[in-house]
Amino acid sequence: MKKTVTIKANNKEYKLPVVIGTEKEKGIDISKLRAESGYITLDPGYTNTGSCESSITYTNGEKGILRYRGIPIEELARKSDFIEVADLLIWGTLPDKGMRKRFTDMLTNNALLHEGLKHHFEGFPFDAHPMAMLSAMVNALSCYHPVLAQPHNPREIEKAAAILISQIRTITAFSYKMSRGEPFIYPKPKYSYAENLLYMMFSLPHEHYEVHPEVKRAVDLILILHADHEQNCSTSTVRMVASSGANLFASISAGIAALWGHLHGGANQAAIEMLEEIHSGNMNVKQYIKMAKDKNNSFRLMGFGHRVYKNYDPRAMILKKLSKKVFNVLKHKDPLLDIALELEDIALNDPYFIERKLYPNVDFYSGLIYRAIGVPKNMFPVFFAIGRLPGWIAHWKEATNNNRLQIARPRQIYVGPAKQGYVPISKRSTK
Numbered sequence: 001m002k003k004t005v006t007i008k009a010n011n012k013e014y015k016l017p018v019v020i021g022t023e024k025e026k027g028i029d030i031s032k033l034r035a036e037s038g039y040i041t042l043d044p045g046y047t048n049t050g051s052c053e054s055s056i057t058y059t060n061g062e063k064g065i066l067r068y069r070g071i072p073i074e075e076l077a078r079k080s081d082f083i084e085v086a087d088l089l090i091w092g093t094l095p096d097k098g099m100r101k102r103f104t105d106m107l108t109n110n111a112l113l114h115e116g117l118k119h120h121f122e123g124f125p126f127d128a129h130p131m132a133m134l135s136a137m138v139n140a141l142s143c144y145h146p147v148l149a150q151p152h153n154p155r156e157i158e159k160a161a162a163i164l165i166s167q168i169r170t171i172t173a174f175s176y177k178m179s180r181g182e183p184f185i186y187p188k189p190k191y192s193y194a195e196n197l198l199y200m201m202f203s204l205p206h207e208h209y210e211v212h213p214e215v216k217r218a219v220d221l222i223l224i225l226h227a228d229h230e231q232n233c234s235t236s237t238v239r240m241v242a243s244s245g246a247n248l249f250a251s252i253s254a255g256i257a258a259l260w261g262h263l264h265g266g267a268n269q270a271a272i273e274m275l276e277e278i279h280s281g282n283m284n285v286k287q288y289i290k291m292a293k294d295k296n297n298s299f300r301l302m303g304f305g306h307r308v309y310k311n312y313d314p315r316a317m318i319l320k321k322l323s324k325k326v327f328n329v330l331k332h333k334d335p336l337l338d339i340a341l342e343l344e345d346i347a348l349n350d351p352y353f354i355e356r357k358l359y360p361n362v363d364f365y366s367g368l369i370y371r372a373i374g375v376p377k378n379m380f381p382v383f384f385a386i387g388r389l390p391g392w393i394a395h396w397k398e399a400t401n402n403n404r405l406q407i408a409r410p411r412q413i414y415v416g417p418a419k420q421g422y423v424p425i426s427k428r429s430t431k
Contacts, residue, residue, distance in 0.1 A: 009037050019050075023058055040411045047307075050231075051408075052239065056089060056394050057230045064311035068228060069093070077318050082223040083107065083165075083193055086390035089228055090161055090397060106162035111187040111196070113170050114144040121178050130382045131265075133175040134168070135256040141167065142249035152401060160248050161393050168389055169193070172382050173200030194219040197386070202374065214329040215373055218322055219383075222366055225315040226384055228391025229308075234258040234265070238392045239399045243408040248396050255392045256385050265381035265388075268367035271303035272377055275336040275368075278343075285342045293352050303340075303364030304347060310357040319365035320344075323372075332372045340368060 003018040005028055014037050019027040027050045034040050043049045058067045066073040069088050076085055087095040087103055095103065120140055124133055147160045174184050177200075185203045187196045195211045198219065202209040229235070237258040241251040259265035278288050292301040306313055327337060344360050347353040370380055399405060 007033070007037070009039055012037070019053070021053075023060070034411070040413075042413055046236075051236060052231070052399070054230065054395070054398060055092070056398060057228045057391070059230055059308050061306070061308040061310045064309060064314050066229070066314050073225065073314055074318070076224055077221055080224065081193075082220045082227070082387075085224050085227050086161075086165060086393075089390045089394040090157075103158070103162065106158070107166040107193065108189050110163045110166040111170060111189075113167055113174070117141070117144060118174070118184070121174055124175075124178070126179055126181065128175075128179075129260075130172070130175045130179070130379055131256060131260040131385070133178075134171055134382055134385060135253045135260070137171045137175075138164070138168065138249055138256060139253035142247055145249075157248070157393075157397055161390075164248070164252060164393065165389055168386050169197040170200065172379070172386060173197065175382070176201050176376075176379060192216065192220075194223065198373070212329060214326060218326045218369055219373070221322060222319070222369065222383070223387035225318060225362060225366075226387030228388070228394065232264070232307075233261070234388065235392060235395050239395050240408040242396045242399045243405060245407075248393065251396050252389065252392050255388075259385055259388065260381060265384040267302065267361075268363035268370070268384070269377045269380045271363050272336070272367040272371060272380075274302040275339050278339050279335055285339060285346065289343070289346050289350065301343070301347075301358075303367075304353065304360055305356070305358040306361045309359065309361065312359040313361040315362040316360045316364055319362060319369065320360070323365045323369050326369050326372055330372055334368065334372060336371070337368055340364065 003020075004015040005018055007014045007016060014033065016033065017029045019029050021027070030041055041049070056069065058070070059065060068076060068085065069092060071088070071094075076088075080088075083104060084095060084100065087099065091099075117137065117140060120137060121133070124136075141163065145160070145163050147156050147163070170187060177184050183205060185200045185205075187200055191199055191211075195216045198211045198216065199209055231239075234255040238251045238255040241254040242248075246254075262270050278285065281288075283291075288299070288301070291297045291299040323337065326332070327334065344364070347358060347360070353359075366384075367377075367380055370383060371377075375383065
């Protein structure tokens with residue numbers, strides 16, 4: 001017998017079904033609550049509201065768990081690569097050799113932008129934010145690649161996914177080149193995914209950029225760690241836009257816009273800027289910690305704490321080790337890393353941070369690695385978007401295949417003026 005919970009309202013009882021997930025998560029299905037009782041639930045920020053049932057990613061913030069399709073992120077970080085993870089997220093299983101070659105070939109064959117798209121870059125100011133360009137260019141892709149005539153056709157979804165995952169690198173590199181007034185560099189078929197991204201960004205016609213194997217692996221690993229994180233702001237945006245019947249390109253473009261915010265994809269940039277401020281200031285780390293603990297001070301310690309994780313972010317644990325390896329390989333000395341390690345050491349042993357479960361998150365170290373590689377700060381969220389793309393595609397696919405799908409239309413509690421009459425302008429009071 002299916003479990004139910006009982007809610008009492010208006011002297012009546014309403015039985016609501018309980019939904020239990022694979023990992024024993026419990027939810028109350030309130031989809032019929034308003035129709036039966038006249039009540040809705042109010043949950044600003046949707047922190048206690050499940051918008052869907054999903055089989056893509058599982059997180060447990062209290063235990064510091066992240067799994068893609070059931071596979072722990074630690075295993076994927078050690079054994080897999082970004083393209084294999086993309087296959088896993090989108091199609092639900094690790095690919096066999098044939099599937100892997102097919103998708104890799106599709107990425108290679110779709111790496112070049114349509115020549116007409118190149119002219120779009122000329123319409124942006126040279127100092128335009130790359131996230132604005134990325135969102136606009138991804139939306140424009142649908143004009144040049146009118147796939148998804150049959151939205152649920154796996155072949156068309158695979159083609160659209162290959163176009164997006166491959167060309168988002170090219171768009172990223174071209175937007176970077178345009179901001180510097182440098183000529184565009186085209187991808188090389190023999191290079192791996194991350195290698196091509198770095199090559200297109202940092203090479204010049206007269207100066208070849210040799211991608212160090214450890215740097216290539218570092219970028220690939222960061223992309224894996226960012227590939228999905230269940231119903232975050234940008235992913236929820238993708239699913240909401242998808243619910244209107246919008247195509248994959250339009251839905252992803254909206255997700256990029258949501259990711260742009262400094263509380264989401266821009267958080268690693270904010271963390272670097274905080275470290276720079278500490279480095280250039282007249283105060284030491286302990287003084288900044290004191291400022292962060294002062295409730296009357298607006299200063300905020302970026303890169304600590306997470307909306308989901310109330311334990312050490314498993315992605316941050318991986319990136320902490322990775323940052324040291326990259327710095328050693330590049331023989332890169334960065335005073336910001338020393339500040340970051342000192343901040344972490346103090347925070348992990350300070351009762352204030354321990355009681356509030358404010359541990360370092362993924363943004364704390366990813367920015368340091370990008371900085372060491374030479375990626376400018378305004379490109380940090382763009383790299384985040386590249387990594388998150390397979391997750392967005394997987395969620396779009398899952399949402400549009402869901403038989404219960406209906407257009408997302410949240411309710412509200414109205415708190416404005418009660419009914420009032422129209423006052424002609426001649427009789428309105430002046431202020």
